[in-house]
Amino acid sequence: MIQTRPIFQITLTVPSITDLGQTPMGGRKIAQVSAGEFSGDRLRGKVTSAPGGDWLLMRPDGVLMLDVRLTLETDDGHHIYMSYRGLRHGPKDVIDKLNKGEKVDPSLYYFRMTPIFETSSEKYAWLNRIIAVATGRRDSTGPTYDVYEVL
Numbered sequence: 730m731i732q733t734r735p736i737f738q739i740t741l742t743v744p745s746i747t748d749l750g751q752t753p754m755g756g757r758k759i760a761q762v763s764a765g766e767f768s769g770d771r772l773r774g775k776v777t778s779a780p781g782g783d784w785l786l787m788r789p790d791g792v793l794m795l796d797v798r799l800t801l802e803t804d805d806g807h808h809i810y811m812s813y814r815g816l817r818h819g820p821k822d823v824i825d826k827l828n829k830g831e832k833v834d835p836s837l838y839y840f841r842m843t844p845i846f847e848t849s850s851e852k853y854a855w856l857n858r859i860i861a862v863a864t865g866r867r868d869s870t871g872p873t874y875d876v877y878e879v880l
Contacts, residue, residue: 737769756787815842
């Protein structure tokens, strides 16, 4: 059985999304991630204003693929690069509500991702050596993820 331990909860602010339309790969959008914050027992801080974003791809089967890159700054001044791939899908009526910015019970749709971390910080070097998973929910201003270390 897989065991996990919480790392942090992270909330992202997504002020704008550029719709590139239907490409040969699917419906492509690029979302700017301008801010956010994270908090957990072992680290906390903010998402920096360094360029970060989400390269979204709506597949023909209705699954939204996420490709996200962020820079985190801990409250004690260390920088961590966080990237993740993920999937979001669910019943059409639920996804339509999410896309309109409506609040939806996260148990009604699938929203999972696999974060990877990079840092030069000795204090947080443990992040370089772990596998992580996360569950998400979509709010009107952006996503919130609960991120876990796989033990």
